[in-house]
Amino acid sequence: HHHEQIHVMPEHENLNQTPTPLEVRREGSNVYIKMTAQITDIEINEDYTYKAWTFNGEAPGPLVVVEEGDMIHFTLENMDPAMDHSMDFHAVHTAPNKGFANVPSNEEGTFVYKASSPGVFMYHCGTDPALLHIANGMHGTIIVKPKGGYPTDDEVAREFVVIQNEWYEYNDIENMTNGVPKHVVFSTKALHDGQANTNGVVGALINQPFQVKAGEKIRFYVANMGPNETSSFHVIGTLFDDVYIDGQPANHFEGMQTVGLPASGGAVVEFTLKDAGEYKFVTHQFNHVQKGAVGKIIAYDG
Amino acid sequence: HHHEQIHVMPEHENLNQTPTPLEVRREGSNVYIKMTAQITDIEINEDYTYKAWTFNGEAPGPLVVVEEGDMIHFTLENMDPAMDHSMDFHAVHTAPNKGFANVPSNEEGTFVYKASSPGVFMYHCGTDPALLHIANGMHGTIIVKPKGGYPTDDEVAREFVVIQNEWYEYNDIENMTNGVPKHVVFSTKALHDGQANTNGVVGALINQPFQVKAGEKIRFYVANMGPNETSSFHVIGTLFDDVYIDGQPANHFEGMQTVGLPASGGAVVEFTLKDAGEYKFVTHQFNHVQKGAVGKIIAYDG
Amino acid sequence: HHHEQIHVMPEHENLNQTPTPLEVRREGSNVYIKMTAQITDIEINEDYTYKAWTFNGEAPGPLVVVEEGDMIHFTLENMDPAMDHSMDFHAVHTAPNKGFANVPSNEEGTFVYKASSPGVFMYHCGTDPALLHIANGMHGTIIVKPKGGYPTDDEVAREFVVIQNEWYEYNDIENMTNGVPKHVVFSTKALHDGQANTNGVVGALINQPFQVKAGEKIRFYVANMGPNETSSFHVIGTLFDDVYIDGQPANHFEGMQTVGLPASGGAVVEFTLKDAGEYKFVTHQFNHVQKGAVGKIIAYDG
Numbered sequence A, B, C: 001h002h003h004e005q006i007h008v009m010p011e012h013e014n015l016n017q018t019p020t021p022l023e024v025r026r027e028g029s030n031v032y033i034k035m036t037a038q039i040t041d042i043e044i045n046e047d048y049t050y051k052a053w054t055f056n057g058e059a060p061g062p063l064v065v066v067e068e069g070d071m072i073h074f075t076l077e078n079m080d081p082a083m084d085h086s087m088d089f090h091a092v093h094t095a096p097n098k099g100f101a102n103v104p105s106n107e108e109g110t111f112v113y114k115a116s117s118p119g120v121f122m123y124h125c126g127t128d129p130a131l132l133h134i135a136n137g138m139h140g141t142i143i144v145k146p147k148g149g150y151p152t153d154d155e156v157a158r159e160f161v162v163i164q165n166e167w168y169e170y171n172d173i174e175n176m177t178n179g180v181p182k183h184v185v186f187s188t189k190a191l192h193d194g195q196a197n198t199n200g201v202v203g204a205l206i207n208q209p210f211q212v213k214a215g216e217k218i219r220f221y222v223a224n225m226g227p228n229e230t231s232s233f234h235v236i237g238t239l240f241d242d243v244y245i246d247g248q249p250a251n252h253f254e255g256m257q258t259v260g261l262p263a264s265g266g267a268v269v270e271f272t273l274k275d276a277g278e279y280k281f282v283t284h285q286f287n288h289v290q291k292g293a294v295g296k297i298i299a300y301d302g
């Protein structure tokens, strides 16, 4: 059943805040980032519009990219009239009761921490109950680029971001806790100029497939938001020649068919599409494909 | 409830096609493989006979073994009167819309691709909806033997194949998508002369245990078909001295109690049974043991 | 619903055996360990007291710590009047039908085996059906300290044990097989003098948080008992600088946000809490946090 209206909070009725662009400004190795917590409708499927709790009106939230060693000066503006929200970046070291503290409605909070470890990391609202805030849309990906790069940087011709997340019955913590996901989806965020930027909606990466050349090496930065499920990430018609677990250059695997990601795990996966044609990617937990977890790459003759 | 008759397609009623032997012929590094898609009854349990969608009348399908660098010339004969089927080998690079294309009823399709990466890989029918084709029985294992072997080849005295797969309510995509498996089972396929070759049925590897000598090093090629569940593969009474994730020699682990396999993951695991006696192996997700996922090894005095 | 009384066996009614201290005695590299199987009430939550099947009256059972190469002389005294129990240590090599054999009610059994491989291992009752014995409380952790230590031993200032386990409807194998866990919890066992020793009850590691100094390197020995679920172990506000899968020094990872543990998997994870404050740890499968899987570390100024 679809009963998304039932659990809408009174303060959120008729509220649909326009997406707010991510603000990023760099001064040397200091990076000033501003994000919002806001309530924005996301059309997960033609029959399921979700009044999502979001960062910046996107779910997953905007992609954040910094360099290893950067000092992040992060500001969260909480535009939600109904409750506190917060930000937990998996990429940083901070005391959560201070660095990831709640920001009340209509207030701003600023937090400073260093991105000391390279990789592909989850971020999310950590306000209690975190399951509800994550499942309602408050999650995203931060990439911390390794100082020394990846050993395979020279081979890679093109790179993309792929994010997996689940959706449940609207704002229904009982369903989120004991049920199975209603939808499992992939989305992408623009890492380079001209790339698509989608929400985690059914068909996002079928309708806007990635475009590459046959024979070139492709890199995906993959991140699994959960909140509950693991991922078995796989690209049909190829193998991963190189894999870096959590995007850490030291955690190197080769020749993998499928990468298992725990809830909130990440990976860099690199592969080649040998021949021109259409290649789908999935979590090989095929019950989740049935619910939306499939995307497409089109490889053109080089 | 067992209501396996309800979802049988009209074209499949009273159809039970005799298993067809796998055809494999080698000319230098060219390997010519012929398989069938066919409808064959599999007795999963004394009370649950499943009119499976199969490769060659087996579920899991026949074991395919090639060498790294081989060119595979694969022919699929579709003997199913009711629908298209196809073949997706995780071991190869090909554009799926061509190399893994659908083969209509009563037709044959031939596809050519190279086995360029060594390991233990899943194969399966990829025809839409793949969840239904896999869960109804269309999956199996292909081993690509590494050119340089494994560093531990000289230590291994005996080797076997172990495959995990789930069964659901018959042909019931709603149950496959949202339910829990009805049975989770292990099977084996003959890798060497005289070895057993079973279907994925309850008790297969209890009734036909593997036989080894105490003290010798054993290798298992393990593959998890899913379609939905991960595996936590474990042999009771020993540890894995060496593990190669996805069977790739570069992905080496040591001294593991249990190997986590994503859906469609594989591994080579090596271990010694020190004393004569009976050793069971399981996925340590014990709800799945309760549903059939247990096999046995008998170690005799050396 | 809570109907824990319904499935209590007649022999267990009104039975609540006082916890029995673990007995450990060392002579050179021979370690003599005595444990009990006994029926003891565990208060999982204020509203859910569980007449657990336990080792020594604890669930998880007592922590066992030995050195790589030790010969374990293990005695199990079965104080349960109603049924056989047994002990399966993942750390040893033995024929399960002998070394892990059933011990009848009111009898003792003694078993000898070597701890030949270092790491963080599960132990559990293996009596059929093992799912029932594990889910009812018969599981725990054995640490085998590596002869050569870990490469990072010199950096570590403080270390703790963290164990994850699930609880289901009381003694209800149907719920354990097909349901979702009722509670997922963390516990700790004293590894050093003065450390807490808890059962796997809701809030155990919130009410008795670990205490550390900001800036020092912390090590957790983590073990996932299941019986059914994987873990996505994560400490909020930091990253794991070093990870050893299954606690085996050879299986080294760096810079991980989250460690995926299969059912019965273990790990050594090392990290630093940079600033004074409160840090929670979770399995990032947040449906399980909702059910109890959260603990706390307090970091004081150094």
Ligand SMILES: [Cu+2]
Pocket: A037, A053, A084, A085, A086, A125, A126, A127, A133, A138
């Ligand atoms: Cu929030």
Ligand SMILES: [Cu+2]
Pocket: A088, A090, A122, A124, A264, C234, C236, C284
């Ligand atoms: Cu988190």
Ligand SMILES: [Cu+2]
Pocket: B037, B053, B084, B085, B086, B125, B126, B127, B133, B138
């Ligand atoms: Cu098919």
Ligand SMILES: [Cu+2]
Pocket: A234, A236, A284, B088, B090, B122, B124, B264
């Ligand atoms: Cu596949």
Ligand SMILES: [Cu+2]
Pocket: B234, B236, B284, C088, C090, C122, C124, C264
């Ligand atoms: Cu076990």
Ligand SMILES: [Cu+2]
Pocket: C037, C053, C084, C085, C086, C125, C126, C127, C133, C138
């Ligand atoms: Cu027992």
Ligand code: NA
Pocket: A229, A230, A285, B228
């Ligand atoms: Na799943």
Ligand code: NA
Pocket: A240, A241, A254, A255, B117
């Ligand atoms: Na390769």
Ligand code: NA
Pocket: B229, B230, B285, C228
């Ligand atoms: Na499972």
Ligand code: NA
Pocket: B241, B242, B254, B255, C117
């Ligand atoms: Na070893």
Ligand code: NA
Pocket: A228, C229, C230, C285
């Ligand atoms: Na789970």
Ligand code: NA
Pocket: A117, C240, C241, C254, C255
């Ligand atoms: Na580090």
Ligand SMILES: [Zn+2]
Pocket: A045, A047, A048, A183
């Ligand atoms: Zn929908």
Ligand SMILES: [Zn+2]
Pocket: A003, A006, A007, A169, A170, A172, A175
């Ligand atoms: Zn509802």
Ligand SMILES: [Zn+2]
Pocket: A238, A239, A240, A241, A271, A272, B093, B117
């Ligand atoms: Zn490749």
Ligand SMILES: [Zn+2]
Pocket: B045, B047, B048, B183
């Ligand atoms: Zn059955």
